Amino acid sequence: MLLLAVFLAVGTAGCKKSPKNVTTIEGRRDISPRPDNLNGLKVNTDGRNGVNSGTPFNGNDNVKIGSGNLDPSGLGSRPNPDDVTEDPLILASQTVSFEYDKSSVKSSERSKVEAAAAYLKNEPRFLLKVEGHCDERGTDEYNRALGERRALSIREYLLTLGVSADRVTTISYGKDRPAVQGHDEAAYSQNRRGAFVVLKPKQ
Amino acid sequence: MSNHWTLLLTIWVGLATVLRAQDPVIDISNTADGGVKQIPIFVGGYTGEVGQVLRFDLEVAGFKIVAEDSAQYSLSGRNETEVEGRLTDRLSKASLLAKRYTDASPRTQAHALADDVISAILHTPGFCRTKIAFKTEHGSSGEISIADYDGHNVVELTKDRAIVAAPAWAPGRRSLFYTSYRAGYPDIYSHVIATGERKPVARYAGLNTSAAISPDGRRIAMILSKAGSPDLFVSDIDGSNLLQLTKTKEDESSPCWSPDGSKICVVSRLSGTPALYTVSARGGEMTRLRTAGVTRCTEPDWSPDGKTIVFTAQMGGFQICIVPATGGEAKLVADGEDPSWAPNSRTVIFVRRTKGQRSLSLLDVPTKRVKNIPLNLGNCSQPAWAK
Numbered sequence: 001m002l003l004l005a006v007f008l009a010v011g012t013a014g015c016k017k018s019p020k021n022v023t024t025i026e027g028r029r030d031i032s033p034r035p036d037n038l039n040g041l042k043v044n045t046d047g048r049n050g051v052n053s054g055t056p057f058n059g060n061d062n063v064k065i066g067s068g069n070l071d072p073s074g075l076g077s078r079p080n081p082d083d084v085t086e087d088p089l090i091l092a093s094q095t096v097s098f099e100y101d102k103s104s105v106k107s108s109e110r111s112k113v114e115a116a117a118a119y120l121k122n123e124p125r126f127l128l129k130v131e132g133h134c135d136e137r138g139t140d141e142y143n144r145a146l147g148e149r150r151a152l153s154i155r156e157y158l159l160t161l162g163v164s165a166d167r168v169t170t171i172s173y174g175k176d177r178p179a180v181q182g183h184d185e186a187a188y189s190q191n192r193r194g195a196f197v198v199l200k201p202k203q
Numbered sequence: 204m205s206n207h208w209t210l211l212l213t214i215w216v217g218l219a220t221v222l223r224a225q226d227p228v229i230d231i232s233n234t235a236d237g238g239v240k241q242i243p244i245f246v247g248g249y250t251g252e253v254g255q256v257l258r259f260d261l262e263v264a265g266f267k268i269v270a271e272d273s274a275q276y277s278l279s280g281r282n283e284t285e286v287e288g289r290l291t292d293r294l295s296k297a298s299l300l301a302k303r304y305t306d307a308s309p310r311t312q313a314h315a316l317a318d319d320v321i322s323a324i325l326h327t328p329g330f331c332r333t334k335i336a337f338k339t340e341h342g343s344s345g346e347i348s349i350a351d352y353d354g355h356n357v358v359e360l361t362k363d364r365a366i367v368a369a370p371a372w373a374p375g376r377r378s379l380f381y382t383s384y385r386a387g388y389p390d391i392y393s394h395v396i397a398t399g400e401r402k403p404v405a406r407y408a409g410l411n412t413s414a415a416i417s418p419d420g421r422r423i424a425m426i427l428s429k430a431g432s433p434d435l436f437v438s439d440i441d442g443s444n445l446l447q448l449t450k451t452k453e454d455e456s457s458p459c460w461s462p463d464g465s466k467i468c469v470v471s472r473l474s475g476t477p478a479l480y481t482v483s484a485r486g487g488e489m490t491r492l493r494t495a496g497v498t499r500c501t502e503p504d505w506s507p508d509g510k511t512i513v514f515t516a517q518m519g520g521f522q523i524c525i526v527p528a529t530g531g532e533a534k535l536v537a538d539g540e541d542p543s544w545a546p547n548s549r550t551v552i553f554v555r556r557t558k559g560q561r562s563l564s565l566l567d568v569p570t571k572r573v574k575n576i577p578l579n580l581g582n583c584s585q586p587a588w589a590k
Contacts, residue, residue, distance in 0.1 A: 075408035081387035145454035148410040
């Protein structure tokens with residue numbers, strides 16, 4: 001950890017010396033895929049199991065899905081929207097539903113994530129975008145963060161199923177893109193969701 | 204006969220009580236202590252737009268426009284060519300102000316007079332010539348707009364037809380930071396208002412949102428998920444020198460700065476439901492901010508005088524609440540969401556939902572009086588008051 005931090009500090013001009021208990025992460029600006037950089041952010045992950053993060057990941061099989069413990073590498077890069085064609089229909093039937101104000105993947109919804117993982121195994125060229133959405137009951141920015149947490153929980157499960165980290169990107173729409181209009185539980189439950197969009201490289 | 208009058212009066216008073224109780228905007232009856240009384244002021248001699256501006260500004264500031272004989276203060280003057288004003292304390296007979304305003308539109312002159320009246324009586328800075336930024340929705344996308352605090356002179360800053368969110372002013376009011384999905388993903392941009400120059404300051408994989416600029420204008424607090432969960436980060440004003448301040452497994456959202464720049468207040472779901480936490484801007488432990496009496500707290504904004512944090516609680520609907528910045532008993536002050544302090548640390552702009560539409564309203568916190576901003580722009584949300 002320390003070695004990595006030192007290595008990054010040396011390798012990146014203008015990177016300030018890290019104060020105690022915090023990790024300086026060099027910003028990277030481009031959004032196009034750069035496989036050589038996919039693991040460049042590993043330095044920030046140890047802290048996830050630090051003072052604020054609850055139960056550390058202990059490496060056994062009894063892992064709570066969507067708890068945030070499973071993501072060892074941070075998010076690497078995101079595909080350039082100009083380089084891919086989006087297909088939101090192929091996996092539309094596998095949309096994952098969430099409990100109110102919860103971000104973990106329910107056991108009853110795992111088969112949908114597993115179906116998405118199986119699809120990706122059969123289509124090795126394709127990438128996946130996971131959209132996180134919320135019902136209208138939270139405030140705007142709270143929901144934007146919650147929607148991202150939901151998408152990341154799905155991503156974490158995909159990774160445990162063997163999907164490569166560089167194939168799954170996340171986006172949160174908060175409550176900006178409800179699946180259905182309405183102000184009752186029937187509408188809310190359809191709007192609390194993680195949806196899969198298959199990304200097909202154009203080349 | 205006198206019995207009839209008594210009865211009528213009783214009915215009238217009863218009716219008035221019922222009407223007041225039914226209108227949550229005028230009187231929040233379920234708070235422990237009622238608001239303080241509005242200050243009675245007489246406003247005479249003004250016509251048209253100038254008269255409207257003066258009345259609106261003074262009502263927002265905590266005054267009540269009354270007849271001269273029941274007023275504590277009297278503001279009189281005219282606006283034939285230039286706006287003139289004389290302010291007197293009717294109890295002490297003291298003259299507090301006598302001014303004539305030139306070199307601006309009648310509207311701006313009226314705002315300037317209102318600012319002088321407010322600071323002469325309340326000894327707080329006037330806010331009548333300040334700006335707000337907010338989000339306007341057009342179908343499933345939106346734009347960032349800027350207006351005078353009272354909703355006049357609206358300008359759409361963006362023309363992207365993309366989802367936008369969370370506008371935040373840099374001190375000095377020259378530039379705004381906001382989230383836009385214009386490149387396909389939520390990224391944070393800086394935008395110089397005068398020139399239109401726009402730069403991405405955070406566009407990492409995952410979520411980049413909720414920028415808040417430090418009071419010295421040199422740092423950005425924001426929510427990024429690049430490390431695997433939505434966490435609080437700070438960076439230099441251009442996005443460089445990122446520092447990760449929270450590393451929770453749950454999501455953080457909506458950071459705001461203490462006015463001395465030493466602390467950040469942020470929402471975390473660390474305990475399972477959203478609550479307010481403070482953390483040193485240089486890093487360290489998160490400390491839960493006590494908000495006794497209310498639950499599900501989001502969208503904090505720290506008052507410029509450092510004393511009070513205003514936020515949204517969610518108990519059924521959304522409620523605007525205040526709590527001492529050191530934590531303590533939270534007080535409900537209005538129904539609504541996403542509050543932002545005015546520079547006077549007294550007035551708050553927030554979002555109200557009426558008939559399925561979201562619109563902007565102004566709240567005078569001590570008197571708990573609410574005035575709607577008359578905008579005809581469809582759904583408006585996420586207001587930020589320039590400081």
